[in-house]
Every structure is written in structure tokens, then in C-alpha cells.
Amino acid sequence: MSLLPLEANPDLLHLLGVPKKWSIVDVYGLDEDALAYIPKPVLALILLCPGTDQFLQHAEQQIEKLKEEGQVLDSDLFFMKQCVTNTCGTVALIHSVANNADKVGLEDGPFKKLLNDIKDLTPEEKGEKLFKSEHEAFNLLSTHQELALEGQTEVNPNDQAKNHFFALVEKAGHLYELNGSKEFPINHGSTTPESFLEDAAKVCREFIARDAEDVNFTVLALAAAEN
Incomplete structure (x- = not known):
């Protein structure tokens, strides 16, 4: 199965049951001054990386080392x-969202219930259940397609996106990289809710440095909505 590519769409954020006091915002730089402009608190960073040979090679080496x-x-x-x-x-x-459900105050609804129902499944089973859920009030596949079609022109669903999104979150004092194309999460070391933004930005800078000649990097944040 292949779908139209979809960015980390803020409309989807609220369809999942995240209150409007939270939003997906652009991160315009990863230095201290630029990070200061992001509304606080920041619960997650989402990095868009080009799927270059360097990116794929590093991922393979990283997985083998952690094994x-x-x-x-x-x-x-x-x-x-x-x-x-x-x-x-x-x-x-x-x-x-799933790793910050309590912090965002995820609203009761089909997505929250689905998360609870699949929490003890394997990563593969979670992926299958989430995308095959046909709850009458929430169907992730159809929602994804509807949002992907908004503003899209000449998009072929059979073309695999060359770039790749993944999330960085803080959980129980550790900074995790969550990339659905990898075998398992990646622990990038200790962090705190207070230092998370700076620590996650450092990880983003390391990814960018490995592919410094490519300009196709984008960083987004799950953060407090701007007033």
C-alpha cells in the first residue's frame, strides 16, 4: 500500500485529540537565539532529513552498534x-503525541482509546492497527489521504518520498529518536523536560552536519500554541 506524502500536518494534530493550546510550529534555527523564539514548553522536535546515502549508511551503522x-x-x-x-x-x-499524551491533555476519543488498546502490542502490530483502524469516528488512512490532497498538485501516490520525518521526545529522563523505518528507538542520552529543547537541537545539528551540503532539512516542534 502506498499513500500520498503528508507532512507533519497541524490539522492532523487536533484531529488526534490534541487541544488547541498546542501546535506544530516551525523551527527557524538551532542556535540558542533561534530556539529562544519557540513558544514554550516544547514537547517534541520533528526533523525532516534527506534520504541520502550518508543518512542510510549512518542508520545502518547505528543499529548494528546498538545491537x-x-x-x-x-x-x-x-x-x-x-x-x-x-x-x-x-x-x-x-x-x-503518544509519548506526551498526559502532558498535552489528550482528549477522550477514538484515537486515545486506540492508543490504550494497542499499548502492549509489538511496534509492527501497533503500526498495522493504527493504519487499519476503521473506527467510525477516526480512520487514520482516510484522514491522512484527505489532508495530503489539500493543496497538493501532480502528486503520484506510487512515488516514494525521498525525505524522511522522525521525532525526538523526552521520556523518563532520556532523549529518544523515534523513526518508524528503524528497527527500534534510539536513546541519545540523558535529558530533562527543561533541557530537552537544547539537547534535541544538538541531535538535529549532528544529523545536519553529517550531510552538510544538503539543504533539504526542516525542523518542526510540538509546542505551546502562540497567543
């Missing part, structure tokens, strides 16, 4: 696999 060395993974961390082509923006948004 050998192991890492700390919090038992309450929500991680799902991307099981449908061109849905990485949607998956990144779900990772951002």
Missing part, C-alpha cells in the same frame, strides 16, 4: 513501525 552494545529503553515508550509508504510525517506526529 552489540545495547541501550536503555523505557517500558512506557510508545514506538510504532511505519507499515505504509509515504506516512513518515504522520508516524512522527503520532510518536510526538
